[in-house]
Amino acid sequence: MRPYVVTDGRSHPTRNTFDLVTLVMAHGDRPLGGLSPEKRALMELCLGGALSVAEIAGHLMLPVSVTKVLLGDLVDSGHLSTRAPIPSAQLPEAQILQEVLDGLRARL
């Protein structure tokens, strides 16, 4: 299926809030009746739990930008909601690691 059919020719998502790691959660109470096959597949994917945009695109085998258009529609229709990505843990700085290493070397 070519992407322009999937998005009906649109390329701009209705909202610009999606990131590769934005987590998307489905609302199971919404009917899937009038949705296109791709949107239905997307909903069924997300009903299993929160998924990131990148993962959804991977599972649907669609380009990420096309997936965002679909996600925008589904968020607008109330089928999905988004959650900000979990911030990645702060990694210690290389300088501190170096100092610890130096200290250990000095002691041993």
Next chain:
Amino acid sequence: MSHHIPEAVIWCLAIALTVVAVLLLRQRKITAGVRRRVAQLEESLRARDEETAHLVAVRLPAVADAVSQDVPLPGPLDERLTGTAFAQRLQSVMDLFAQAVEKAQARADQSAKAALKASMRALQGLAHEQQLAISEMQDRHDNPDVLRDLLEIDHANSQFGRRAQAIAVLCGSWPGRQRVASPLTDVVRGATSRIRDYRRVRVHGQDGIAVVSRAVEPVVLAVAELLDNAARHSQPNTTVEVSLQPVHNGACVVIDDAGVGMDGREVQQAVAMLSGRRPVDVSRLGDPPQFGFPVIGVLAARYGFSVSVDTRSPYGGVRAVLFLPSALLTQLDIDGPSTTPLTGHGRGRTAHGATRKHGTARPHDTRPHDPRPHGRAPERAHPAPDAPPAGPVAPAPAPGDGAAPGDGAASGGGAATGGGAVTGSTAGGLPKRRRRQPAAGHGRPVAPPPTELPRERTAEENARRMGAFARGTRSGRTGNHPLPHLPGDAATGQQPPHLGQQPPHLGQQPPHLGQQPPHPGQQPPHPGHTPAEDEGNPHA
């Protein structure tokens, strides 16, 4: 006696006259017959002349024009010649001429088709190549503006590919790409993607009907041609309605447009072309050439489906019905390699992925996968009590073992907790995983163990380990007194809580080291390092 002579002369004259008269009469009759015959022959000759002229002027051109068409040829002009040898000769001239024309036509058609086919195949290859490039670009670029342009190029490229493919099929080529069996909905949407006005097409239908692999591409192409006709011959503000209907012997794709419709003659022509029985002449497709119906006819005859366009649509235009017999239909295997099972239990069914993942995480665990995440808590509890008897080295794998799933659970909210979150497999045979259930109820029980495990390793234990490591390294480098160290290590390992006893124990080391006469030169480093190490232990 003399008077008898004139009488005799008279009699003779009379007889002679009579004879002459009879002869004259007879001659006259003969002449009339000959004249009639001449006239007849002249007439007949004229008729043949005319017939020959008719042959040259009308009948032979008609044969040339009517080649590969089933129109009645004009007969002889004069009925009187029917059945004569002349008429038979004329007929054999006609037949010979017809054969010659047909042969020449076939040869020309063949070479035209061959040339067209070769060039269309090349174009098809290029279109396919370009489509791959476009797909790659669509994956690579995230900018909506770039995507918009790419979608337009993609759309144009699809139409381009369809045109090339249609002409190639008309010229005897195979439709091309081999596809997997697909749902009829996807087949129709695939066809929609190849026409210009794809946004005007509305597909209503039901799932569950699928087209067998070999028929997918031909049906896509045929439906695309029908949709293109429907969209092209209707107003741009109308929609083209497609409905998919299961019927007793198969399934139907019904395409309704609200366009201008076709008159009787057009319908007749369309029916003839759609039947696929008449060979297609690529040089007589009109100007501009109309490929649609001939292509559908060729595909329908080759693959065994049928198309009819002779009904009026309730919207006023044409209703085209493509009928797929049961032989071309199948039921989709949900667990097939090409489909991604999307239901909850679909995940559990692909067990090999789950067990493999499980196996790498915990090789000794041969139990079947337990989907409950908190089922891991007792499992993790086992290695911890087991570890201390194994000495200071043994606990090392335990945290490592626990940390891997723990991290995954904490950050991913379920990749590891699910364990079985495998949805089918990729084309390359790799399991597909899906993140499962991040909710609090499942994530929480897993989170504590990682925090417990680091707590077990206290500061002094860390220091002890470092010390053991340093001593081991040192003894390994000196290479001569590995054994004397072992009791010391074991002692430290067995007395983790007795910190107060460590300084005396460590204090014993210098004398112990001093007992080694063979290496006096190597002793100075030892005492120098050991105190530092001892100091380090309590503070570490």
